[in-house]
Amino acid sequence: MADPTTPLDPAARCPCLSGETYGGCCGRFHGGQADAPTAEQLMRSRYAAFAVGDAAYLLRTWHPSTRPRRLDLDPDQRWTRLDVLGTSGGGLLDTEGAVEFVAHYVVEGHRDSLREHSRxxxxxxxxxxxxxxG
Incomplete structure (x- = not known):
């Protein structure tokens, strides 16, 4: 995982595995130069924020009604892969959307994954x- 005080190189491959560079993909959302235009892109940018240790972005993009007061990320957890399984709504003209995904990580030498259906x-x-x- 990248040190949260040292941003990922904009020319590096984006952690969300879109195939884009970090600067051309999630980095522009993390830096505030743009807002994610779809629910899937927001979910990908949030995954990338976990990968680079950007708790401020995660809190900023969390709905006020469910956002925790603070978020402590595990510095020993390394996010390794994101698989988007499906989306519902969440497009440019929608007001609601859902994304189902599996996020893979390694912590203390053990591989694991988190499967979530996010709204x-x-x-x-x-x-x-x-x-x-659920």
Missing amino acids: FVRVDGRWSYLDAI
Whole structure:
């Protein structure tokens, strides 16, 4: 995992595995130069924020009704791969959307994964993570 005080090189491959560079993909969302235009792109950028240790971005993109007061990321957890399984809504003209994914990670030498079906809502033109379904 990258040190949260040292941003990922913009020319590096984006942790969300979109095939784009970090600067051309999630880095521009993390840096505030753009907002994610779809629920899937917000979910990918949030995964990338976990990968680079950007807790501030995660809190900023969390819906106010479900956002924790603070978020402590595990510095020993290394996020290794994201698999998007499906989406529902969440497009450019939608106000709600859902994304199902599996996020793979390694912690203390053990590989594991997190499967989640996340809900997103658009508030004042910006997508926010609401919660996980089931």
